[in-house]
Amino acid sequence: MNSRLRLDKRELILAKGAEVMTRRGYHGAGVQEIVQAAGVPKGSFYHYFASKEDFAQQALQAVYGPRLQRYAEALSNPALTPRERILGYYAELVEHFARQEKREYHCFIGSLSFEMAELSPLIGAQVDAILQRSADILQHCLEQAQAAGELSAEEDCNNLASFIASAWQGALTRLKVSSNTRVLDDFLQRLQLLLRA
Incomplete structure (x- = not known):
């Protein structure tokens, strides 16, 4: 169950973050904006992504x-x-x-x-x-x-x-x-x- 939740959170960040980056570009999309769109704490981003x-x-x-x-x-x-x-x-x-x-x-x-x-x-x-x-x-x-x-x-x-x-x-x-x-x-x-x- 926990692994499914982790995967869901990663997929959520990817989906919402891709939307933000698509609209604002790579340089215009900050990590803070990505996690806000996904509704997750900033630490979650760096748990799944190195950068x-x-x-x-x-x-x-x-x-x-x-x-x-x-x-x-x-x-x-x-x-x-x-x-x-x-x-x-x-x-x-x-x-x-x-x-x-x-x-x-x-x-x-x-x-x-x-x-x-x-x-x-x-x-x-x-x-x-x-x-x-x-x-x-x-x-x-x-x-x-x-x-x-x-x-x-x-x-x-x-x-x-x-x-x-x-x-x-x-x-x-x-x-x-x-x-x-x-x-x-x-x-x-x-x-x-x-x-x-």
């Missing part, structure tokens, strides 16, 4: 581990063709942002990459590994599309996956700046053109 940098690394895994799992599941759905999986996944994300009353986007991994990639090689390497894993999942689905004749046999799936992943991150950055989902619509329109045989 704020250690917290950020563990929070990245806690946030993006499940997201990558959902992405992999969506892009391996046997009920859809590979092309349908990719287009459907990104169309759902675009619709999600379009439904928001206040159109804004705060990206945990984006904030950390801008602030910390050069200052913390450990965080930079972890961010890069997460982004690469996402591109690898997409590449696998693109290769399936190619095998199914949905994509040109001449297409370089590794390069295309890297391009799509980078374009999506760029579109999200524009969304954060402009709060206008047109940039996401543009991305989706171009993606449809890219994924043609």
Whole structure:
């Protein structure tokens, strides 16, 4: 029971702290603000995390581990063709942002990459590994599309996956700046053109 409570408290700090760090950035989020958001004493933070940098690394895994799992599941759905999986996944994300009353986007991994990639090689390497894993999942689905004749046999799936992943991150950055989902619509329109045989 005690181990479950300890795990729950750690997960609570990770969840609430990641929200704070996503909104305020790495440098803008102090340990005190993180523990206040989680409703735990400051000593609890240092019981589970050696430092704020250690917290950020563990929070990245806690946030993006499940997201990558959902992405992999969506892009391996046997009920859809590979092309349908990719287009459907990104169309759902675009619709999600379009439904928001206040159109804004705060990206945990984006904030950390801008602030910390050069200052913390450990965080930079972890961010890069997460982004690469996402591109690898997409590449696998693109290769399936190619095998199914949905994509040109001449297409370089590794390069295309890297391009799509980078374009999506760029579109999200524009969304954060402009709060206008047109940039996401543009991305989706171009993606449809890219994924043609």
